[in-house]
Amino acid sequence: MANHAQSCAYLVQVCVVTTWYGIIYQTPVDYMEWSKNYTMASQHFLMTKMFLLYLMPAFAQASQSCVSSTGAGKCPNTWRQRGDNCYEVTSTDKSWSEAKEECKQMSSVMSTPNSMNETLFLLGMVSTDRLWIDCYYNDNQQEMECKDGMRVIQYNGWEPGEPNGHSTEPCGEIVRGSGKWNDNRCDLSYLAICKRPVPAMLHL
Missing domain, CATH: 3.10.100.10 (Mannose-Binding Protein A, subunit A)
Structure with missing residues (x-):
């Protein structure tokens, strides 16, 4: 149960970080020119992309774990x-x-x-x-x-x-x-x- 909760929490954190960076820094990053054109935006965007690239298997596993654990909740009060x-x-x-x-x-x-x-x-x-x-x-x-x-x-x-x-x-x-x-x-x-x-x- 603890591992399951940690996996779902990890997935949520990754999604939030990725979405936040994607909203703020919308310009593409040129990997080869990064050292020549160093900006905070490109650094953050590049680090986020590399983070997802290397941890994609764990991300997919956490995603599947969370999806399989969703179910019907309750209608709002009065509904x-x-x-x-x-x-x-x-x-x-x-x-x-x-x-x-x-x-x-x-x-x-x-x-x-x-x-x-x-x-x-x-x-x-x-x-x-x-x-x-x-x-x-x-x-x-x-x-x-x-x-x-x-x-x-x-x-x-x-x-x-x-x-x-x-x-x-x-x-x-x-x-x-x-x-x-x-x-x-x-x-x-x-x-x-x-x-x-x-x-x-x-x-x-």
């Missing part, structure tokens, strides 16, 4: 966990864009369910009749685009005949009665649920 994700309701009813921004400020994304089970989970977190989801009308593609973060989802939860508002109703919502999706005006005020991965925990 609810489902599988590998954490969920939190926005603070108040907001417009679609305001709700999306609040999720962003919490290092998360506005939820769009990938299944009916996830839909029921989201509705179970609130008592309201409607809930914003990350579906927005794409003018270029002339269709509604639904995302889970950066990924366009394949699950289709639309009510029959929806979406039908196009650019006049460009934002998506879940309707409690059916659990299906509907398009609506973006300036209406509803809650949304923010989603983020469960934080990783390093086991030393």
Whole structure:
């Protein structure tokens, strides 16, 4: 256990030192001209490079040791966990864009369910009749685009005949009665649920 902890601590130290030097001293070093053009920046940069070159095997071993010891941690306080994700309701009813921004400020994304089970989970977190989801009308593609973060989802939860508002109703919502999706005006005020991965925990 002690050796494991020391390996991970060593890896962290190397990463910090390397990153710090890389940020401050961004110019390449000419090894052959170092003695002729001696500067503190080039000296530090060169020493860091040589340090990593000779100790790369130990670095790789420590890296593998730390990676293999990571696991799922806990969701932040007030967030609810489902599988590998954490969920939190926005603070108040907001417009679609305001709700999306609040999720962003919490290092998360506005939820769009990938299944009916996830839909029921989201509705179970609130008592309201409607809930914003990350579906927005794409003018270029002339269709509604639904995302889970950066990924366009394949699950289709639309009510029959929806979406039908196009650019006049460009934002998506879940309707409690059916659990299906509907398009609506973006300036209406509803809650949304923010989603983020469960934080990783390093086991030393």
